[in-house]
Amino acid sequence: MLETGDSGRDLVSFALPESGGLVETSDPARPYVLLDADGAVVGPVDVYFAELQACGRPATTIRSYGMDLLRWWRFLSGWEVAWNRASRADARDFARWMAIAPKPVRVHWRRRARGDTSPLPVRRSSAGVPNAVTGRAAPGLTYSVRTRGHCETVLRSFYAFHLEEGTGPIINPFPAGRNRRRAPGSPSPSTSGGGQYRPTIPRRLPRRIPDARFNELFAALRHNRDRALLAFWASNGARAEELLTSLQRDALPGDQLLGVIRKGTKEYQQLPSSTDAFVWLRLYQEEARRSGVPQGPREKLWWTLRRPFRPLAYHAARAMLNRANALLGANWTLHDLRHTAAYRMARDPKLALTDVQWVLGHAHLTTTQIYLPAGREEVVEAVLAHHERQTRSARLPAVPAPGYRPESLNELFGTAW
Incomplete structure (x- = not known):
């Protein structure tokens, strides 16, 4: 057996146990709970989730934090270490393990419903290889550097909270970053932007869809609903899930405005959209009315195409785009459409950058400025x-x-x- 590190743990062959889980509840005060190997609610995490909710974090953020905490809890369970007994050596081994461990392959929900729990084979030949159309690399076999960085931030914040409350270990196993050596001429030593075990995350420029590629993607769509969605995403810059919050009363073709609920603030905002988007929307609405989709000002604007009709969810919209990607051999994402709209607006010299900031819903103008350089x-x-x-x-x-x-x-x- 190959042993690595001073702890004597075999991090190479260590397999993360599939114990516990993150469960969504119907209680608005507890949108998610973390369960341990015995199926009991993990109290320290439950208190931390309550703190996040009190700070105004949405349920999606709680779920994202919960997945990182679940990974950490399973890692500690595999080595039989209690959460409040975790040391810096445990945190260091966890960071090292995430850097070399293969990602677990999830079982598709349809296969799980049939009782088939065997995961699909992984295509190792395409993992990490850049796509010939988009230039974006396919997901690799190991955890990405951004996943590792997010996980370290969550765990450091979790232990910092319990350290302040006096309910955790007296030392945070995920320490803050050490001061770096001062560069010549600098007035003071610079500090790292995160924790000591946080990996260096490379700067990633926004990836827009070129006009020619966008036309190819648009032509690969088969339904007016999908064409309307793509036209709105590429013109008003709404996030994918924000556009799906629109009700039928929120579409105002005469004013070329579409109302959405913003992801972070949960505020209602009317976004200017292109004329083409409303033309495709009108064609879709006429088809939806004839097919029996529920009608009314308070009804959802976007629905599934087959019975029983249900409001269109994010995963269904992503599957729609993936079908078009399969025809083109591409791997565009829904968020690329937001980048495309932002890039087009920011590069227009007759449109003020502060106006683009308002449309995109950015809190800081520096975030909008990343779309100014050429792609x-x-x-x-x-x-x-x-x-x-x-x-x-x-x-x-x-x-x-x-x-x-x-x-x-x-x-x-x-x-x-």
């Missing part, structure tokens, strides 16, 4: 044009020195002179 496609096109100019310049004939008669040079070297 990858524009940079590649500009550099290729530069190379073409250099090639044409190299093909031009040299200028003869003064004093030579042009007719003599033409006689010797041809009319190119």
